[in-house]
Amino acid sequence: MLRAMPAYPLRSVDDQFLRDAPLVVASTVKLDAPPARVWQALGSDEMWSWLPLIDQLDWQTPRPHTEGAVRRLRLGRFLTVDEEFYRWETDRRATFRITHQSRKVLDALIEDFVLRPAGTGTELTWTMAVSPLKGRGLPLGLLAPLLKPGNTAAIAGIKKILR
Secondary structure: OOOOOOOEEOOOOOOOHHHHOOEEEEEEEEEOOOHHHHHHHHOOOOOOOOOOOEEEEEEOOOOOOOOOOEEEEEEOOOEEEEEEEEEEEOOOEEEEEEEEEOOOOEEEEEEEEEEEEEOOEEEEEEEEEEEEOOOOOOOHHHHHHHHHHHHHHHHHOOHHHHO
């Protein structure tokens, strides 16, 4: 269980930020599992277990999760964040914003997961919208094409827990 309390609040943002953030990266993968199974994996304790950067993940709210659910995760022993889900549409879509961080790194961040049936499988699109605390004047949009392949590979790792 993560004990470090993220003490620094982030700016509260909503869906508009998915369009207006300095850096928006959308990645899509096709999965050989129906939306209900993909949804279960997204909400599981194993989500991101294949990504070494995320070394701890704990749900702070009891199951079943709904809007308002909070998840705490740690990135490489460097940064702990609290994620609050403001959208929870079972088997279809989940969106969260980071509300607090253990270090002053981010100004705002939202992640959006959209599931669409695709034949007998699912098309999963993960969109990350972020504004760092410093460097907002940098041309971060130019980084999106460089980050997209990495984000696509990261989200494709969900296949490991769908087996």
